[in-house]
Amino acid sequence: MTVEGENATRTAETVHKELLDFLTERIQTTVEPDQDLFSSGMVSSMFAMQLVVHLEEAYDLAIVGGDLKLDNFRTVQTMTDLVMRLQGTAEAH
Template sequence: MTVPTDRPTDVQASILAFIEAKTKTTLTPDVDIFAVGGLSSLFAMELVVHLEKTFGISITGADMRLDNFRTVASMVELVTRLGESTRA
């Protein structure tokens, strides 16, 4: 099931749920998930695949920067922006 990208609260809840299920850690949208430690490059790739499949977007090129994945808030911005360009 694809989560609509035009509802940031739904996007945020979905991303938080995925990360918390994988890391067994409760996070807030503005915490740097890579600074808290314990995350691998494999997890980063799982996260990209999850975002693409869940939100029906494609993350390529310049959008693959770490800054776009550092916090849940930055991922919500990325997903929302890419979702808008998909619908345009």
């Protein structure tokens, strides 16, 4: 997949901040980067689909197959890692 424009220049730090902002706005509470969103009760498994849609639209990704596992959406850090990997710009964090 080719990533163009603004998405091509996003760093892991930028994605991380954007995801924290998105979650804070959606669930109206502060989220820690390594906090398990599901086991903490902050979000439901139904919210996982909203996360998939958000990531696909915000970062021009297709999340399919083995990437559609709940573990990829548990924390802001795992979502950041997923975005970076799918964009082919994985960075050590």
